[in-house]
Amino acid sequence: MKYEIVIGLETHVELNTKSKIFCSCGGHSEAKEPNDCVCPACSGMPGMLPVMNKKVVELAVTAGLMLNCEISRYTTFDKKNYYYPDLPCAYQITQLNHPICTNGLVHLKTSEGERDIRIKQIHMEEDAGKLVHVGKASLVDFNRTSVPLIEIVTQPDFRSAEEVLVYLNKLKSMFRSGGISECEEGAMRCDVNISVRPEGSEEFGVRTEIKNMASFEAIERAIHYEAQRHMDAIEFETEELVQETRRFDDASGKTFAMRNKETEADYRYFPDANLMPIIIDDEWFEEIKANMPAAIDEKADEYRAAGISENEIEMIIDNHNVSTLLDAVVEIGCDPKSAVGWILTECAGVLRKNGKLIKDLDISAEKMAAIIKMVDSGDINRMNGRKTLTAVLEEDVDPAAYVKENGFDKKVDTATIEAIMDKVLAENTQALEDFRNGKVKAKQALFGACMRELKGIGDPAVIREMLDKKLG
Numbered sequence: 001m002k003y004e005i006v007i008g009l010e011t012h013v014e015l016n017t018k019s020k021i022f023c024s025c026g027g028h029s030e031a032k033e034p035n036d037c038v039c040p041a042c043s044g045m046p047g048m049l050p051v052m053n054k055k056v057v058e059l060a061v062t063a064g065l066m067l068n069c070e071i072s073r074y075t076t077f078d079k080k081n082y083y084y085p086d087l088p089c090a091y092q093i094t095q096l097n098h099p100i101c102t103n104g105l106v107h108l109k110t111s112e113g114e115r116d117i118r119i120k121q122i123h124m125e126e127d128a129g130k131l132v133h134v135g136k137a138s139l140v141d142f143n144r145t146s147v148p149l150i151e152i153v154t155q156p157d158f159r160s161a162e163e164v165l166v167y168l169n170k171l172k173s174m175f176r177s178g179g180i181s182e183c184e185e186g187a188m189r190c191d192v193n194i195s196v197r198p199e200g201s202e203e204f205g206v207r208t209e210i211k212n213m214a215s216f217e218a219i220e221r222a223i224h225y226e227a228q229r230h231m232d233a234i235e236f237e238t239e240e241l242v243q244e245t246r247r248f249d250d251a252s253g254k255t256f257a258m259r260n261k262e263t264e265a266d267y268r269y270f271p272d273a274n275l276m277p278i279i280i281d282d283e284w285f286e287e288i289k290a291n292m293p294a295a296i297d298e299k300a301d302e303y304r305a306a307g308i309s310e311n312e313i314e315m316i317i318d319n320h321n322v323s324t325l326l327d328a329v330v331e332i333g334c335d336p337k338s339a340v341g342w343i344l345t346e347c348a349g350v351l352r353k354n355g356k357l358i359k360d361l362d363i364s365a366e367k368m369a370a371i372i373k374m375v376d377s378g379d380i381n382r383m384n385g386r387k388t389l390t391a392v393l394e395e396d397v398d399p400a401a402y403v404k405e406n407g408f409d410k411k412v413d414t415a416t417i418e419a420i421m422d423k424v425l426a427e428n429t430q431a432l433e434d435f436r437n438g439k440v441k442a443k444q445a446l447f448g449a450c451m452r453e454l455k456g457i458g459d460p461a462v463i464r465e466m467l468d469k470k471l472g
């Protein structure tokens, strides 16, 4: 018999905020040691009260708008009660009754065609801590407790692993370009709900839930394994399928039962009386909408129209800091293609030298634009532009002042260049002779000597041309 796979996803995404959801501790990415980013509130000391982080609401609403959701203008928090050592309060603050976003839609393009995935809801919640097992002991690290999350719950609308991966990649691009989340490994975790049914059947089969997978590769493997297990169970009656929670084991590529699926009643949900309902009034809602980043499809079209390549567009869109910088630099009046070259090639080069990545790029749009303009207008040459950029990135100097100090903006007239060239040719008789004897490389040595004499001033293209002429 032919079977259809049915999948619904619950995706947890860590939000890109400076502090945790209910206290002022920094996020766990700032932590150097276990329990570095912890205070009485997020370590569950008795009597401490949560204080809502406004930015979390704004990012959750932005994510909801990106996924075409209805936004609840009245939203509340609930306590989900369970006992586990990484949860110091023995309850998690989450949203059950009035989640912030509902009824969204995500449009996917897959190799099989186009698909719409319905979003059931998005809710805000706090993350739990981490248990670290050392020998026979278990240690607890609360750095991650109360880190803000959104959980995006889809309807059971996926029909293949491919659709799931296209969806997750789309969320990742959207959230990264929109500054919602960096979505690094571990900051985006998925529960996969899966069932199979005979093709053409209207009824859903028994579903299992595979918990907490952090890599796309694991998700794909887990789906293939679990779907096959379901089909075998039905087709050959190898086992009885029960609704349960399972874990994926990376080494064996198999899933294993963890526990029977808990029901809502197991958690004794009740409203969290320590947190006021949040009311998003018109003014606040309009403000959030006004700060929405452009949809990625629109943005990509904009970059394409400016002549930027597909590869570059992908890098720009995947890095929120890059797209914000590029947009600002273009706004100041730089040529988009030139700006892309400076950001993706030159800046990336300096960062690499310092063991950093493009996502670490941190330069003001004013300084970046100043360098690009000085080079593009011919005030300084490209090589000195690069030196200036290095000084800005490494020591945060002022570009114009740095250029003056080093004399990069000095002009040389043709007569001076001629004189210097004559001197160089007179002093480098060997290289000159080599060139005359057909050694092309010797010309490069002469050119280098001229540039050194000129102390890096002047347009290399012009100087090369003059040298060519001189050498006949």
Ligand code: ADP
Pocket: 006, 007, 008, 009, 010, 153, 154, 155, 156, 157, 193, 194, 195, 204, 205, 206, 207
């Ligand atoms: P619960 O309240 O038990 O968590 P939900 O209705 O919230 O159940 O659904 C949890 C997830 O399971 C959702 O993403 C949903 O799409 C998915 N799901 C529900 N039924 C099935 C099914 N038969 N097969 C696959 N996924 C399903």
Ligand code: MG
Pocket: 010
């Ligand atoms: Mg659920």
Ligand code: ZN
Pocket: 020, 023, 024, 025, 037, 038, 039, 040, 041, 042, 043, 146
């Ligand atoms: Zn804290």
